[in-house]
Ligand SMILES: [Zn+2]
């Protein structure tokens with residue numbers, strides 16, 4: 001598939017933001033050799049295992065990880081896609097439904113479509129309703145950040161950068177609007193989200209990982225190259241435990257294509273991807289202060305993406 005790695009490029013898009021985001025994770029006092037990482041990063045990408053469970057973007061160590069059989073990384077793993085579905089696609093009344101039920105539908109869809117779901121906890125002591133995955137535990141806050149008027153321009157800039165020519169302003173605004181409506185009843189909608197990983201374990205045995213230690217993510221990598229993913233344990237081990245948030249954006253496209261395969265579902269497909277990317281940026285706004293460098297890994301199929309990026313990242 002991607003055996004000619006010479007066509008793959010790692011591009012540094014600079015820091016996530018020039019302002020300060022509300023999250024805690026910061027890179028400000030860290031001396032990261034981003035130029036060195038950029039040169040070597042491609043060596044840390046491998047083909048995904050075809051039946052390997054979906055992983056979170058979380059960069060922490062997974063002691064059980066089989067680095068010869070890695071699943072793709074998306075925020076919150078498989079249940080994380082549920083909110084994108086609710087905001088971007090679902091034709092139901094936004095005043096009904098719960099995140100728990102949406103996650104259940106998403107996990108069932110994964111299983112039905114032959115995709116291996118996955119998610120994670122961590123090994124800390126937490127309150128009973130906290131699972132240890134920032135993308136699940138912080139989901140209410142992530143929704144807040146996504147619709148925060150103070151962050152929206154920065155948010156839109158990054159979403160445009162990642163979606164390139166497929167960015168559609170109307171779709172962007174539609175997802176924001178759905179977010180506003182859902183936020184008005186977020187206590188009800190998100191009730192019971194702490195049970196989602198039990199549900200995942202039940203529907204897909206052994207699909208829940210337990211990550212160790214503390215967050216030490218020092219960069220964000222968005223990977224566009226289909227069917228490849230980051231060897232997260234090896235990357236951190238070789239970089240003095242500097243971890244990377246790895247987002248396999250190709251997987252969101254693939255999932256959209258698999259969930260909505262018909263020509264008549266083109267709009268659902270695009271809106272699902274838009275909502276997923278919007279929530280990913282909002283997740284980074286919730287977890288970090290925006291001081292982490294953002295790298296993209298893409299196949300060099302011409303200048304299209306780079307022209308977009310240079311125009312938009314100002
Ligand atoms: Zn924790």
Ligand SMILES: [Zn+2]
Pocket residue numbers: 056057058075076077120132133134135136
């Ligand atoms: Zn997570």
